[in-house]
Structure formats: structure tokens, C-alpha cells
Amino acid sequence: MERQQDYVLRTVEERGVRLIRLWFTDVLGQLKSVAITPAELENGFEEGMWFDGSAIDGFSRVQESDVLARPDPNTFELLPWAEDDENSARMFCDIENLDGTPFEGDPRQVLKRNLDRARERGFSFFCAPEMEFFYFGHGDPERPLVPLDSGSYFDLTTADVASDLRKRTIHMLEGMGIPIEYSFHEDSPSQHEIDLRYTDALTMADNVMTFRLVVREIALERGAYATFMPKPLQGVQGSGMHTHLSLFEGDTNAFHDPDDEYRLSKVGRSFIAGLLVHAREITAVTNQLVNSYKRLIPGSEAPVHVSWARNNRSALVRVPLAKSGKESSTRIEYRSPDPACNPYLAFSVMLAAGLKGLEDGYELGPEAAANVFELTDEERAAEGITGLPQSLAEALDEMERSELVAEALGEHIFEWFLRNKRSEWADYKAQVTPFELARYLPSW
């Protein structure tokens, strides 16, 4: 047996762990869990845990639906909350077909495959997302939402419930080995942001899944409700998941060039160019809900146009200023994703777009000069600035035409995702909304 597995077995024994939760993620990014007892663990390592995947979104296939969950011992972590006073632990799983090959519908395997491609070129891929979310008094869609506070950006709302929730959340995340860079009250009432410190993309995708669970659990514990829905309140900022990206070659930041005006290397420039060229194609994955597109509107901090800039927060790609002498901190920030995405798939398509730029030597155009919002359509056209898709339907059209996304996700997930999301759009489109009644009923 491998030493990692021995470590897990011994720790389960020594720490009196009664239940091991095997975690994996469906195609839509929902966390799934199968609980096993310590007695089943050794067998789980050796043979994998067999289960019927047909009920799980994106797992079902035409002929057979049996798959194996193989726990990754490197992700073994004791859960800091006791369940019925008993210790429990979790491990993320890779999903395999019964013959041991990676299961095509497993988002974690998709990300691993994309990371392997980067590694073949000598790169390791790092991510650091800024997670935004809202706290509400309840999660009942039938009743009006109640923000927990009416604070605003960076407000120090002493002794309010939400700050206390955030503090507890951070404490628990740190205890689970998820270090936090910053946390603060965001722009909108009851909106909060917690920035995760960078790590390799696979660990980070696992961390995002853990993060969403911890934030929601701790809110529930205090009788509140946390949501990662991109735009829960009309008229105020929505929640984004701006993601900082960098590529390293060993110990060297591949995006950094000390002699460049922007301290950006050729690799960094081509990577940005790749993201910009393919931005419209990958948007359905980074912004996968009908609701996601209510956030991507003019007049807010969310990007609407495909452009890049250093210190212009309306740009889709921002290049934060790297402090001199801190070459390792050179990175780019991709600003369209929202926290309701599937992090495994979102990181996969961002990486694939950037790598495509590298492989084909895309040239990066000039930085967007002014605030892109203030330009006229003609001025934007003259600068070659296109827009991000304005609806899920438009994003799906772009995705469907994209070889890049098909290759990054694999045919199985690519097709299932399009089918599932088309039907989500059809359901939405069939709605007659209060907006329409208010606007049209009186005059027509």
C-alpha cells in the first residue's frame, strides 16, 4: 500500500474518525458526498467505491451508469465540525470507469487532464479567486430577501452578525488549510468578499468546493443564509469570482519580464491574448446561470467588454501592478467568472484559452485606454473591442461553435452541458415576468 494511504488509515484509527465523507463534484458544480465507515476505507483505496452515477447530473450515460469513486489520500482532512460529537473526515475523489480509466463526466478529471497539458509544456498553473457572496436572513425564494446589514465597501460594521459569521468562516477555513488573503465587506448591503491565497489550480478547485460548503454551513448554524447566486438583488452589484492566474516554470514566474514596460513577459502577453480571443466561447462555463448575465451589465464593476488594462476595473483582464522585487506576484486577473461556476471546469477553460494563445503565438493588442463603458459603440468597434455574451443563450451559441471548449471539457461534458443549459434557457424563456406585465399591460 502507498504511504499516503497508510497515513490516512492510521490517522483514522488514531483520531477516532467514525465517518469518512468521499466528496466529488457533478458537472454543474454541486458537491456530492458518499459516507463510508473506517472498515470500508482500505477496500475503497484498493478497489474504489462502486456507485450508480445515473442520478448525478452529467454522470448518466446511455448504456451503463456504474462508476468508481477513488479517494485521493492527499486531500484527506479532518472536518473541523463534529457530527453528533463524532470525528469525521473528508477526501476528494476521482471518478473512474469500471475499467479504471478516468470517467469522462468527472470535472476533477477534466481539470487534471488540462493541467497535464500545461505540465507537458513545463508550466504549473496557479489560481487565486476572490469569492463574493451575500448573507440573507433566510433562503426562502417565496419571501422578500432580507440583507443582514446595510453596510458598504470596506465598512467596519462592528458587532454585526455578518462580520461575526465571516470571522468564524475564516477561522474554520484556515483550520482546514485554506489560507485567506483578505476579507472585507463588499459594495452591496450584506455582500462580503473573502480572497483565497493562491495555490495550484487542482487544490484551488477543491478549496472552492470546500469554501462554498463552509460559508453556507456556518451561516445556517447561525440561522442565516449565504448565497453564491451571481445577482440576488436588483440594482446593486452582483457577486463575482475574479480569478488571479499565473503560470510558473519551476520557481520562475513565466508571466514576469523585468524589462517590459508592464513587467509582462511574452508568455504573459500571449496568455492574455488567448483569454481575450476565446473569452466569448468560455463565458457559458465561467458564467453558467441565466442569472449570471444579470451581473454582467454596464454601470457595475462587472466586465461587459472584451478588453485588457492595467488599472481599469471595467476591463475583462486586468494586470495588477507587480511590486518591484516581487516578480513572483506578477499575475493577471480574469474578471468575468462568478462564484456559481464549477471551479474545475472554469479553471480548465481559462487555462485552455491562455495556452492556446501561447501555442499559436497570439499577439496582444494595445491596452484599453479609457473607461470602456464611456466609449461609443463606434469607438469600441474602431478599437476592435467586442462584447461578452449578454445572455446564457448567446453564450451557449458561442460555446457550441468552440473547438477549444469541446477539447478542454471533452465531448461528454461538452454535449451534456449544452443540452442541460439549453433546457434551462428554454424554461426561463417561457416565463412571463413582472417586468413585462408592468411595462406592457397598461399600454397594449
Next chain:
Amino acid sequence: MIEGVHMEPLLLFPDPAPPELAQCLDLAGYPWKAVGDELAAERAEPDGGWDGAIICAYDDPERAFAVARVLRKRDQPLEPLLLLISGTQLGDLELRDDLFDDFCLNPFHPRELEARLKHLFFATGHGTRPELVEYGDLVLNLETYQAAIEGVPLDLTYMEYELLTFLASHPGKVFTRETLLSRVWGYEYYGGARTVDVHIRRLRAKLGEEHAGLISTVRSVGYRFGQSRWSG
């Protein structure tokens, strides 16, 4: 600073030691020193004598057997001596039974090598590896893979545990990221060398504010556990 049972290093031939062998011994908690020939073996011998030897004979059998012969023909023959050979060399063992106590086929399985060493040390009554690594309030139990600080168990992932064990077994010594990556991870990992920084940060978070300082960053070099060797 390591308390518990002390052990003199194992002699390793050749120098530099094959990385997978070095990693296996580090993870198992055996101290070692690589030597390139008989002369170096004599010069580097610790005051208490070598506690055993592992001779890799698959690259340069002739020199390897020569070194083994010298070590075994001393007044006090060096034992236990384990040979690492390739599968095609089994014939070479004939008539050389006096040169070794056990052998293992290369590429070796780390758990097999560990088990063989453990048995050899038991059989020859030589040094046993330490079962506890202690430093101040920190205790690591190498048998059960458990770490505790002031008696409170630390919830560590596997790699966090391995990194902490490696660092705490070499207090005061500064390691570069590359060294830590090759000794502790030992394989191509998604993160590359930056992974080390990430894990150090996670370890510090789990050690808690009061003990985070056990691991210090040595600017533009790497990391050190505990006090510098030079600051007393």
C-alpha cells in the same frame, strides 16, 4: 535537538545518493550520508561508527562491491549492509554472501525497503530509528503519523505531515524550495516549487499564531525550522 532514540547515520554509496533512495530514507526517518569511495567512507565516519550501509550496485557493480568488501573486511565489519541490485544481477550475489546481510531489487518499493531495514536493524541489534521527533512543544510520532503541539493533536494533510516531519528532523538547517520539493514530494507535482510556499503557509496556519514562528522564511534561500544553528 531531536530527542528520543539517537541513531548514527547510514552509509550510502554512491555519492550523490540516488534521489528516490534519499527520499525514502528521509521519509522513514533514517539519517544518512553519501560517500563515493572507501576513503570517503573512512573520512566521513561518525565518532560512534556507521549504523549500517546501503550500497547501490546497479550502476557501477565493480566499485560497489569493492566498497562493500572494504567495509566488511574491517576489524569491526560494518553491519547491517544492504545491497540494492538490479534484477539481472542476481547471479553476481553468488560467492559474495559474506559481503551483505540482505538485498533488495532496484527499482525498489519504498515500503519494502523500509520493512527490510527495520528487520535488519532488529536482527543485528543496531540502531533503531527514532519513533518520536520532539522540538519544544511539538511532538511527532513517526509510527502513527500523528503530530501534536502542547499535547493537542494537529489536523494535518499527508503532505503537511511529511513536510513538518522533514523540517523538524533537521532543526536549524536551511532548505531551498527545490530541496524540499525533491526530498518531501519527490515526484512531479502539479504545483512545482511554488507548492512548497503554499504548504508552508498552510502549516503555519495550522500551527497557530503562537507557533507559526517555528518555521522561518530565509530570504531568497528557503525555509528553516527552529533556531538558526549559529544563534545558539
